Amino acid sequence: MSDRLDDLERRIDELRAGVRTAMRARDTATARTLRAELRTAERTWDTLVSGDGPATEHGPPAGNVPEESGQGAPRRARAHGAAARRGDGPRLVTVREQVHQALALLDAPAQARLIVAVSQAFFAGSIRSPQLTSLRRDEERSFRSSPYGRPYYLCAALTDRLSPARGLLTVSTWPAERRVVGPLSPRVDFLTCALRVARHLGGLPGSLPDGDRLLARMARNIPGAGDDAFGPPDPGRVVEAARRELRVHTRRDTRDRAQLAKRATSQLDDVAALFGAATLSTVAKESSTMRGGR
Amino acid sequence: MSLLTSLARLRALDEGIAQPIATVRHCHVSARPMVFIPLKLSGEAAAPLAAMLGTDRDEPRLLVVPQPRNRDLRFAWAAELAGVLVPYIETFLASTETVARKNADPYERAVDAPQLVLPNRAGVAFTRLLGRSTRFRSLDGPYPVPMGVPLLGRWLTYFAERAAYPGSSLTLCATDELGRHWASGQSALEDANLAALVSWITEGPNDDAEDPLIWPPAGPATDPGFDAEVLAPAIESESAERVTEALRTQLAPTWRLMWRALDLLRGLREGAGVAQRWEQDRASFSGMAAQVTEGGPPQARRDGAIAAAARLARMERAQAAYDVQRAYDDPLIMAEYRLTGEAFAGEVVENDPDNTEGEGRSRKLRPLVVIKTDDPVRLAPGTALGTPERRGQGAQLVSARDGLVTIKITKGMGRAKTPAPGSVPEVGERVCYTSLTDDFQGSPALPDPEATPWTHGGPPQTYVPTDEDAQEEWS
Amino acid sequence: MNRLDALRGTTPQKPHDARAIAALAANPGCSRRALMDGAGIDKDAAARHLGFPAPFGQSPFAITRGNAFEALVKADGCAELLRMLRDLLGLPIAEVAYHDVENVGAHLRHTHTRTLIDRAVRQEDAGTVYDHPLFTLDIAGHTAYLEPDVVAFQLGGRFHIVEIKSFAVIDGQADPAAVAAAARQAAVYVLALRGLLAELGHDPLRVSHEVVLVCPENFANRPVATLVDVRRELAVLRRQLTRMTTLDRLLDGLPDDLTFDLLPGEDGLPTRPVAELADAVRGAAARYAPDCLSTCDLCFFCRDEARQEGASDLLGRHVRDELGGVASVGEVLGLADGTRDAAAGQEEIARLLRNAERLRRECLT
Structure with a gap:
């Protein structure tokens, strides 16, 4: 057994070196082949070293394993086990329900990052940002196959071109004015979210460390909402400060949104009114220009 | 370099x-x-x-x-x-x-x-x-x-x-x-x-x-x-x-x-x-x-402000001392100074160990040594010199011409009327002298920290670590 | 056909990004680099084909970290950024309008950027922060598209470029090399936005030479903003770009049939015989310096060439200056050993070298 392990380790080292050499020469085809061999070798090594004998049933059936974003490569047995340990097994509340819960609390279009934070802080949520990337597309597909078949849909916020806004989620049951975004809306929505989080936190008995931390992060970016002092922010003060800044922007934002909502209702069909005017394919098109790196 | x-x-x-x-x-x-x-x-x-x-x-x-x-x-x-x-x-x-x-x-x-x-x-x-x-x-x-x-x-x-x-x-x-x-x-x-x-x-x-x-x-x-x-x-x-x-x-x-x-x-x-x-x-x-x-x-x-200035002065002195010490310790480092004319080495061709200056009670032993060197000497008469071979001694350049340098030993000869054996380089000995010495100006006169001028932020507050220091995320 | 296009031949043009443009100024004396960049040659591909792949690479951890930090700064309508701009520049509370230019398809983004910037200058629309605008810059007759992962914002009718970098500022200090690189890159965006304003008939100086550099502070993820004056970087960049439009003099010195064409096959891989390409590249004189090792894709090829020529450039500028500009290793050692006579003008350095050689021998034996 240990001889086999030694051989395998040698083989794994060789393969790793081979992959890196190929990558340095930008020879992606060779690298891909070698990587596949490497994974096989690593899987075998894992199986041997954990003393489970030949690889048979290992970890939960593939169907139960939450899908990871992006990585096309098969995940290895050990990782399956790890995922199961994290408690991602059967969920009582689905991803879309958790997102809906968070959005209902926030009551304004929000980015995945904020939705996840709210869900974690107040609903013991287990969602992670990558799980939200495909959500909107799934919702759209569902809506197209049986319109209004569900009590609500998670959909896109619409830009001033009535196209879906990058990264902003809304709920279909909200009025159109809330589901569109003008130039001032991101700020107004941020302040609204902060206000809602503060109110929610203020209404809870006892303290909630995750909630305090979230509110502190938001309060930092609102003038007068909290000194830079450590310690939990005062929800009342955050509400007050958010309201104060909201008064500066509300009139113009409300006007912009009303106009946009009117355009959306008159120009868009049901699908586009919820999910945006541009087709999915144009949105997905990636730019061919180079990005400035960092 | x-x-x-x-x-x-x-x-x-x-x-x-x-x-x-x-x-x-x-x-x-x-x-x-x-x-x-x-x-x-x-x-x-x-x-x-x-x-x-x-x-x-x-x-x-x-x-x-x-x-x-x-x-x-x-x-x-x-x-x-x-x-x-x-x-x-x-x-x-x-x-x-x-x-x-x-x-x-x-x-x-x-x-x-x-x-x-x-x-x-x-x-x-x-x-x-x-x-x-x-x-x-x-x-x-x-x-x-x-x-x-x-x-x-x-x-x-x-x-x-x-x-x-x-x-x-x-x-x-x-x-x-x-x-x-x-x-x-x-x-x-x-x-x-x-x-x-x-x-x-x-x-x-x-x-x-x-x-x-x-x-x-x-x-x-x-x-x-x-x-x-x-x-x-x-x-x-x-x-x-x-x-x-x-x-x-x-x-x-x-x-x-x-x-x-x-x-x-x-x-x-x-x-x-x-x-x-x-x-x-x-x-x-x-x-x-x-x-x-x-x-x-x-x-x-x-x-x-004051601590920073003091640190800088300390570092500069340490750097100067380090440079000099290395040159004294290492002929190859000294060679860099010989190349630029701040040091020279060669053979003693003539000496006058009993040369004196002054009269009566102020009469002092000032041995003269003539050194033949191939180095380009760029030192003015009167320049104070030191030597790695006799670190306690000080000398002065008298003249340098045509590869012959005359120096006068001015420090470290003691009070005796005649030089102690070995204290004056013998004819035929190889010696090296340099204007590099490690007696530096003392530390700069800096005010006490309590007297830091307002232009430099005033007296520093005693540093007390805050909770913020301790709680800084490490992400 | 344009002579530069001929140099590139059938190889697709490599678009310049801001970092590449900023790097143009790194070694202005190098004709090889000026010509290859001017012609839009993919130097990385050329170096690989020549058997001297560039020693650069970015760790996936660094990329992830960079993206996460940028997302943090821009989250919730740039809430963090607005806080910093309010603190740093006194941006009024009412100035919060946010435009995500990336909401339009890639092919429309430059036009959309133009429209938004024009409307902002004419004060027809609220416009404070522009996320992912797309600028253009003319490089030796070719249009380079620049997509700053940066935001331009305006205050009191003046635009500022915001550059988001994930290297840390610790107790008020950051890695000077990283700051310098960020400043050079930001200068490219300043130049591009000034060009855009000029095209639209507005005053280009509405774009400030002070850019806002946003970095994480200390060991937390909390962003902090600093103003950086990029006038010097702008001047260097302008000079280098002007130089690139006047490549004629360099081109005149080249053989007529010289080309850097990689002759890509159907799979895009170069098919040109390596020796032939190497000869062609050597046809344009390089000026290798050790600094190239951190800035130029061709560095290993040029270093190898300098080694074969026994050039003292290999050891760096300091050494070369110290040697009074005597370029070849053999020549220097010959002068030091006395086996070679000093040419006119070399008398002084020859005397020094002979002296140095004598001293080294004396001390080491």
């Missing part, structure tokens, strides 16, 4: 092997150095990934953060590091000697001191950041860290600061020390690669040194290819053993190189001034240890 060193680099290039630019070793090498090779996570300021360290070349300790983005694991790693470094440091506190001082109480000085050896300057810089990110932590409160972490931070900060102090050997940077003693046939930039530099010194240039698959970088940054192809999958696998083994492959080659570098340095005879500078290091170390014991606060984030 001097012309002499440039010439040595060209010679190295031509001969395919590094050339000596020193004849003695100018740093102290401890009998029990702590070799310390830290690695950090790419893209982060001070997120530790691993370190290989230890005082025994056959027993490296490998400390790894199996999930580098996990704050708790980072601090657990720092605690482990403290568990190795702090006891090492403290072993040197057991044995001390009492040192008497003029106008001050005697103090206890450690008879030996710890020595941290890092691969390169980036490693020293990372050590400084590790120190900065751990010394303000507190053991309780909302973001508690394990015991030993704040203390580790103070020591790492101290060692990083000493690395910048001219002539100090408490922290050695391997590439710098090797580069001070050998000239390779590559650029200074390429000398920062430890594998390449050691290869130049031992067997000649080798492009393998630049191949991360053969010689992984000596840290703290890891090879991007390694990150992508080995480390990322290992971290994702959540297997601590796999991460550990992956990082071992990156550290083990450097570990061997570090001991090779120490061997190379140990192979040189120690310069005469090294022991004296190490004594200053021991005093500094004892002072730091006393501060820690007495419960002093951690080093401030930044110096106040």
Whole structure:
């Protein structure tokens, strides 16, 4: 057994070196082949070293394993086990329900990052940002196959071109004015979210460390909402400060949104009114220009 | 870089092997150095990934953060590091000697001191950041860290600061020390690669040194290819053993190189001034240890105006003293001054040991010596001179013409009517004189910190670490 | 056909990004680099084909960290950024309008950027922060598209470029090399936005030479903003771009049939015989310096060439200056050994070298 392990380790080292050499020469085809061999070798090594004998049933059936974003490569047995340990097994509340819960609390279009934070802080949520990337597309597909078949849909916020806004989620049951975004809306929505989080936190008995931390992060970016002092922010003060800044922007934002909502209702069909005017394919098109790196 | 060193680099290039630019070793090498090779996570300021360290070349300790983005694991790693470094440091506190001082109480000085050896300057810089990110932590409160972490931070900060102090050997940077003693046939930039530099010194240039698959970088940054192809999958696998083994492959080659570098340095005879500078290091170390014991606060984030000026002045004096000492200790360093005309060497062709000046009670012994030299002397008559051969003596240049230099010995002759045997260079002896001397102007007159002018921010407030310091995220 | 296009031949043009443009100024004396960049040659591909792949690479950890930090700064309508701009520049509370230019398809983004910027200058629309605008810059007759992962914002009618970098500022200090690189890159965006304003008939100086550099502070993820004056970088960049439009003099010195064409096959991989390409590249004189090792894809090829020529450039500028500009290793050592006579003008350095050689021998034997 240990001889086999030694051989395998040698083989794994060789393969790793081979992959890196190929990558340095930008020879992606060779690298891909070698990587596949490497994974096989690593899987075998894992199986041997954990003393489970030949690889048979290992970890939960593939169907139960939450899908990871992006990585096309098969995940290895050990990782399956790890995922199961994290408690991602059967969920009582689905991803879309958790997102809906968070959005209902926030009551304004929000980015995945904020939705996840709210869900974690107040609903013991287990969602992670990558799980939200495909959500909107799934919702759209569902809506197209049986319109209004569900009590609500998670959909896109619409830009001033009535196209879906990058990264902003809304709920279909909200009025159109809330589901569109003008130039001032991101700020107004941020302040609204902060206000809602503060109110929610203020209404809870006892303290909630995750909630305090979230509110502190938001309060930092609102003038007068909290000194830079450590310690939990005062929800009342955050509400007050958010309201104060909201008064500066509300009139113009409300006007912009009303106009946009009117355009959306008159120009868009049901699908586009919820999910945006541009087709999915144009949105997905990636730019061919180079990005400035960092 | 001097012309002499440039010439040595060209010679190295031509001969395919590094050339000596020193004849003695100018740093102290401890009998029990702590070799310390830290690695950090790419893209982060001070997120530790691993370190290989230890005082025994056959027993490296490998400390790894199996999930580098996990704050708790980072601090657990720092605690482990403290568990190795702090006891090492403290072993040197057991044995001390009492040192008497003029106008001050005697103090206890450690008879030996710890020595941290890092691969390169980036490693020293990372050590400084590790120190900065751990010394303000507190053991309780909302973001508690394990015991030993704040203390580790103070020591790492101290060692990083000493690395910048001219002539100090408490922290050695391997590439710098090797580069001070050998000239390779590559650029200074390429000398920062430890594998390449050691290869130049031992067997000649080798492009393998630049191949991360053969010689992984000596840290703290890891090879991007390694990150992508080995480390990322290992971290994702959540297997601590796999991460550990992956990082071992990156550290083990450097570990061997570090001991090779120490061997190379140990192979040189120690310069005469090294022991004296190490004594200053021991005093500094004892002072730091006393501060820690007495419960002093951690080093401030930044110096106040006066402290900064005083530090700068101290460093400048140390640099000047270090330069002079090395020249006195090492004819090859002195040669640089001979090349520029600030020193000369040659054979004594004539002397007048009994020459005197003045009359009666003020009559003084002022022996004259004539030296024949091939060096281009660019010193004016009257220039004060010193000599490595008779360090207690001072001399003065009388004249220099046609390769013949006349000097007059003005200091260190004693009160006798005739010179003590051996105190005046004999005809036929080889001697060297230089205008470099290590009697420097005293420290600049700086006000006390309490009297810092408002233009420089006023008197500094005593540094009290705040909760904010302790709670700073380490993300 | 344009002579530069001929140099590139059938190889697709490599678009310049801001970092590449900023790097143009790194070694202005190098004709090889000026010509290859001017012609839009993919130097990385050329170096690989020549058997001297560039030693650069970015760790996936660094990329992830960079993206996460940028997302943090821009989250919730740039809430963090607005806080910093209010603190740093006194941006009024009412100035919060946010435009995500990336909401339009890639092919429309430059036009959309133009429209938005024009409307902002004419004060027809609220416009404070522009996320992911797309600028253009003319490089030796070719249009380079620049997509700053940066935001331009305006205050009191003046635009500022915001550059988001994930290297840390610790106790008020950051890695000077990283700051310098960020400043050079930001200068490219300043120049591009000034060009856009000029095209639209507005005053280009509405774009400030002070850029806002956003970095994480200390060891937390909390962003902090600093103003950086990029006038010097702008001047260097302008000079280098002007130089690139006047490549004629360099081109005149080249053989007529010289080309850097990689002759890509159907799979895009180069098919040109390596020796032939190497000869062609050597046809344009390089000026290798050790600094190239961190800035130019061709560095290993040029270093190898310098080694074969025994050039003292290998050792760096300091050494070369110290040697009074004597370029070849053999020549220097010959002068030092006395086996070679000093040419006119070399008397002084020859005397120094002979002296240095004598002293080294004396001390080492």
